[in-house]
Amino acid sequence: MGALIGFLIGYLYGTKAGEAGLEELVHSWKVTSSSDEVRDLVAGGLSMARDLVSQGRGMLAQRIQPQAGRLQRVV
Numbered sequence: 001m002g003a004l005i006g007f008l009i010g011y012l013y014g015t016k017a018g019e020a021g022l023e024e025l026v027h028s029w030k031v032t033s034s035s036d037e038v039r040d041l042v043a044g045g046l047s048m049a050r051d052l053v054s055q056g057r058g059m060l061a062q063r064i065q066p067q068a069g070r071l072q073r074v075v
Contacts, residue, residue: 004041007032 010028032038 003032003035003037 007028011025
C-alpha cells in the first residue's frame with residue numbers, strides 16, 4: 001500500500017518535471033507495479049470484491065425469492 005501511495009505522490013510532483021519527469025515516472029510505475037507488495041494488494045482487493053459480489057448476490061436472491069412466491073399466488 002505504501003508503494004502505491006508513494007507512486008501517487010510521485011505522479012503529482014513528476015508531472016511538473018516535464019519529459020524527463022515523465023520518463024522517470026514510467027520507470028517508477030513499472031518497478032512499482034511489478035512489486036510483490038502491489039501484486040498482493042491487487043489480489044487481496046480482487047478477492048474482497050468477489051466475496052462482496054457473492055454476498056450481495058445471495059442477499060438479493062433471498063429478497064427476490066419470497067417476492068416471487070407472492071406473485072405466483074396472486075396470479
